[in-house]
Amino acid sequence: MEYIADLHIHSRYSRATSKSSHLPGLAAWAAIKGIQVLGTGDFTHPGWFGHLVENLEEAEPGFFRLKPGAPCAPEVKLPDGVSPDAWQEHNIRFVLTSEISSIYKRGGRVRKVHNILFAPDFDSVRRLNATLAGIGNLEADGRPILGLDSRDLLEILLEKAPEGFLVPAHIWTPWFSIFGSKSGFDTIDECFGDLGSHIFALETGLSSDPDMNRLLSSLDRFSLISNSDCHSPQKLGREANIFNTGFDFYSMREALRAPVDESGRQVFAATIEFYPEEGKYHCDGHRKCGICLEPAETWKIKGICPVCGRPLTVGVLNRVMELADRPAPVYPRNSPAxxxxxPLPEVLGELLGTGPASLKVMHAYARLLRHFGSEFNILLQAEIEELNREASPMLGEAVHRIRTGRVIRQPGYDGEFGVIRVFTDEERRNFGGQLNLFGVTAAAPRKKRASGSAARPVRVRKKKAAAGLKKNLNPEQQQVVASPAEYIIVKAGPGTGKTHTLVRRVIRMVTEEKTFCTVITFTNKAADELQ
Structure with a gap:
C-alpha cells in the first residue's frame, strides 16, 4: 500500500506550539494535506501520553486510530467547507513518537543533540517513560531536556522497547543536532559508539536535502527521512515520506532499514522536501545585523560578522561542505526518489500578492481542496492541464515550475526562514488578469523603493483627527497619547490597540505641537493603515 507519513511533530504540550495540536486537530489537517500516517510526538509527556491512551486504539500492528466517538475539533481553524471530523473518512493513523533533547558533556565539550524515539505500543512507552522520568523532568516540556548521552538514550530504548528504533533529528541544525556546527559530532559512530550499528535512518531537517547529505560517503549506509517537525497542524507535511509497503509499524520500520525489499520492490518510495534554502539555518549569517553569507564568503572573513564583529551562526550548507568528501552527490543504489x-498556501500567497494565511489565500485553498481532494494531490499528482482549466493557468505554471525545480531561492540563515518564489515581480505584472483564482483577484506586486528613499509622510486629515483624538481611547491609551515624554515604550498583547494608540500620539503631535514626525513601520499593512 502506498501512503504518506509525517513522523516528527509536536503536541500542544511542547513549547511554542498551537493549542490546536491535539489528536483531532492533527488528524483533520492530515486529511487536508493528504497524509495517512502521523507521528504522535511527545509521548514522554504525562499529559499527552494520557491523551493518547484515552483517545487511540490499535488499528494495525503499531498503527493507531482515533477511537469511535473521539471528540471532533470545532475550535481548529480549517479551510471553508472542511468538516472538523473529515479525518474519519481518511483512515488517519498515528505512530508513537517522541523527540528528546539530550544535553551532556562528551570529549571535553557540551553536546546538544535531538533524537526521535519510535515505539510500537503503549506498554513499551510506559517502560521508557518510567526510566526517563528518573533522569529528568518529563512534565516540563513535550520535548524534554535530559542530561542523558545519546548513546545511553539508545541503550535505554533497546532495553525497554526492543522493537522500537531511534532516528537522529534534523541532523545538521547548528544548535541542537548530531552534526550541528555548535555542539555536534563529526560521525554517527562518534556519537553512538558501540551502538552505532542500531542507527539506520537519519532525518535531514528543513535546511538540508538528500543532495547535500549524499556529499558524505559516511552516510551511504543510512536511509534519509524527512518530516515537518511542525508546531501547529497547518504546518503538517512541510516535509514527509512516501512508503509503498505494509500498512503497519513493522513494515514501515523495515522499509526504512532496507528501502528495497527482497522482491526488488521499492518499499521506501520517496521523500517530500522543502527546498533547503527555505530552511532557517541553510546559509551562514547574523540575523540581528541582516548578514547572510555563502560558506566561501564566511571562510574569507574567518566567520566573524562584518557589522558587529561577533561570530556568525554557521549554517547547514557550510557544515555539510566541511564534512563532505565528494564534489557531487552520489546516491546509493535503490535510494528513494x-x-x-x-507548501500550497505559500504558492497561492505569491500568486495573489498576499500572505499565506490571508482570507484570500484560504478561500482559494478551500476551493482547490474541494475539487482536487488534498494538497499533496495538487502538488504531486494533478494534471497541469486540469489546474489550468479548474483554477488558473498561472497556478498550473507555478506547480509545473515547482515540480521541475525552476524556482527563485532566497536562503534562510541564523533562524530566519528563507523564501522560495516561483515568479518574478515583472512576470506577475505581465500576467496580470491570469492571476484570478476562483474569482479571487491578485493584488498587484509592490514596486520596490530605491534604497535610501524618503519614508512615506503621514498625511493627517486635521478636522477628523482633532475631533477624534479622545474617541475610543481608554485611560491608559489617553495617557500615552498625551505624554510629554521624549521616549515611549508601549507594551501590550496582540489586538490591544498599540498601533492605534501610537498613531493617535503622532496625530496629536502633528496637529497640536506642529511637530514633524517620521514614522517607521515594519509591514506594508501597517504603513497602509497609517495612510
Whole structure:
C-alpha cells in the first residue's frame, strides 16, 4: 500500500506550539494535506501520553486510530467547507513518537543533540517513560531536556522497547543536532559508539536535502527521512515520506532499514522536501545585523560578522561542505526518489500578492481542496492541464515550475526562514488578469523603493483627527497619547490597540505641537493603515 507519513511533530504540550495540536486537530489537517500516517510526538509527556491512551486504539500492528466517538475539533481553524471530523473518512493513523533533547558533556565539550524515539505500543512507552522520568523532568516540556548521552538514550530504548528504533533529528541544525556546527559530532559512530550499528535512518531537517547529505560517503549506509517537525497542524507535511509497503509499524520500520525489499520492490518510495534554502539555518549569517553569507564568503572573513564583529551562526550548507568528501552527490543504489515542493498556501500567497494565511489565500485553498481532494494531490499528482482549466493557468505554471525545480531561492540563515518564489515581480505584472483564482483577484506586486528613499509622510486629515483624538481611547491609551515624554515604550498583547494608540500620539503631535514626525513601520499593512 502506498501512503504518506509525517513522523516528527509536536503536541500542544511542547513549547511554542498551537493549542490546536491535539489528536483531532492533527488528524483533520492530515486529511487536508493528504497524509495517512502521523507521528504522535511527545509521548514522554504525562499529559499527552494520557491523551493518547484515552483517545487511540490499535488499528494495525503499531498503527493507531482515533477511537469511535473521539471528540471532533470545532475550535481548529480549517479551510471553508472542511468538516472538523473529515479525518474519519481518511483512515488517519498515528505512530508513537517522541523527540528528546539530550544535553551532556562528551570529549571535553557540551553536546546538544535531538533524537526521535519510535515505539510500537503503549506498554513499551510506559517502560521508557518510567526510566526517563528518573533522569529528568518529563512534565516540563513535550520535548524534554535530559542530561542523558545519546548513546545511553539508545541503550535505554533497546532495553525497554526492543522493537522500537531511534532516528537522529534534523541532523545538521547548528544548535541542537548530531552534526550541528555548535555542539555536534563529526560521525554517527562518534556519537553512538558501540551502538552505532542500531542507527539506520537519519532525518535531514528543513535546511538540508538528500543532495547535500549524499556529499558524505559516511552516510551511504543510512536511509534519509524527512518530516515537518511542525508546531501547529497547518504546518503538517512541510516535509514527509512516501512508503509503498505494509500498512503497519513493522513494515514501515523495515522499509526504512532496507528501502528495497527482497522482491526488488521499492518499499521506501520517496521523500517530500522543502527546498533547503527555505530552511532557517541553510546559509551562514547574523540575523540581528541582516548578514547572510555563502560558506566561501564566511571562510574569507574567518566567520566573524562584518557589522558587529561577533561570530556568525554557521549554517547547514557550510557544515555539510566541511564534512563532505565528494564534489557531487552520489546516491546509493535503490535510494528513494526526491520531490522538492513549496507548501500550497505559500504558492497561492505569491500568486495573489498576499500572505499565506490571508482570507484570500484560504478561500482559494478551500476551493482547490474541494475539487482536487488534498494538497499533496495538487502538488504531486494533478494534471497541469486540469489546474489550468479548474483554477488558473498561472497556478498550473507555478506547480509545473515547482515540480521541475525552476524556482527563485532566497536562503534562510541564523533562524530566519528563507523564501522560495516561483515568479518574478515583472512576470506577475505581465500576467496580470491570469492571476484570478476562483474569482479571487491578485493584488498587484509592490514596486520596490530605491534604497535610501524618503519614508512615506503621514498625511493627517486635521478636522477628523482633532475631533477624534479622545474617541475610543481608554485611560491608559489617553495617557500615552498625551505624554510629554521624549521616549515611549508601549507594551501590550496582540489586538490591544498599540498601533492605534501610537498613531493617535503622532496625530496629536502633528496637529497640536506642529511637530514633524517620521514614522517607521515594519509591514506594508501597517504603513497602509497609517495612510
Amino acid at each position: 526526491v520531490h522538492s515542493l513549496v
